[in-house]
Each structure stands twice: as C-alpha cells, then as structure tokens.
Amino acid sequence: MTQPSASACPCGSQRVYADCCGPLHDGAPAPGAAALMRSRYSAYVLGIESYLLATWHPSTRPARLDLEAAPAPRWLGLEVKRHAETGPDAAIVEFVARYRIAGRAHRLHEVSRFVREAGRWYYVSGEFAASPARS
Numbered sequence: 001m002t003q004p005s006a007s008a009c010p011c012g013s014q015r016v017y018a019d020c021c022g023p024l025h026d027g028a029p030a031p032g033a034a035a036l037m038r039s040r041y042s043a044y045v046l047g048i049e050s051y052l053l054a055t056w057h058p059s060t061r062p063a064r065l066d067l068e069a070a071p072a073p074r075w076l077g078l079e080v081k082r083h084a085e086t087g088p089d090a091a092i093v094e095f096v097a098r099y100r101i102a103g104r105a106h107r108l109h110e111v112s113r114f115v116r117e118a119g120r121w122y123y124v125s126g127e128f129a130a131s132p133a134r135s
C-alpha cells in the first residue's frame with residue numbers, strides 16, 4: 001500500500017490524509033462523532049484494525065475484526081448524510097458507504113450511535129437504514 005499521508009483522505013473529505021483522519025489514527029481525539037465516523041471508515045479502507053477496536057465502545061466491541069478475511073471489500077466511497085447530537089455526550093451519524101466484493105457493488109446505509117466518554121468519542125452500534133430486503 002502506498003504511503004497515504006500526502007494523498008487524498010480515503011474518507012472523501014477532499015483534504016489530505018495528514019490533515020484529516022491521519023492525526024486521529026495517530027491517537028488524537030476526534031472533535032466529534034462525524035469526524036470519528038469518517039476516521040473509522042478510513043481505517044477500514046487502510047486496514048487499521050487496532051484503531052477500529054480502540055474507537056469501539058467496550059460494551060459492544062468484538063474481540064477482533066478479521067479484516068484480512070477473504071474476500072476483502074474494496075471501499076469505494078463514504079457519504080455522511082446526517083449528524084445529530086442526541087444528548088450532551090451522544091450522537092448519531094447516518095451514512096452511506098459503497099464497496100465492492102468479488103466484483104459486486106454494495107451499498108451500506110447505516111445509522112450509527114456514538115457516545116463520548118472522558119473526552120473521547122466511541123462507536124456503539126449501528127442499524128441498517130432503508131436497506132433493500134435480503135432473502
């Protein structure tokens with residue numbers, strides 16, 4: 001993988017990685033739930049499993065993610081649709097992430113819940129929104 005620092009951030013913010021999700025991946029606290037959401041998407045793109053686990057609330061965090069498991073998705077883009085504070089230390093972020101697995105395009109439309117503890121935002125859980133029915 002190429003060094004991402006000086007290239008466009010994978011989250012689609014139009015900023016360079018070093019000025020966007022890079023500092024968060026290096027340990028800086030996310031300024032808000034939407035920024036954390038973006039940095040987690042970027043971490044999926046870049047395969048930074050440790051960051052995904054570190055920003056996952058302990059109450060819902062899986063032991064591991066198995067990002068290496070085949071077939072790996074190829075992430076195509078992120079669109080943050082909505083960001084709302086639902087309390088002093090809680091927020092939701094609605095987003096659409098597009099990806100491709102084994103040549104087939106998929107669209108993940110999710111409303112994620114985030115909480116802030118001791119100044120840091122954590123991903124808690126997500127619910128699919130308006131997904132096509134799957135049989």
Ligand SMILES: [Zn+2]
Nearest residue numbers: 009011020021
């Ligand atoms: Zn970014």
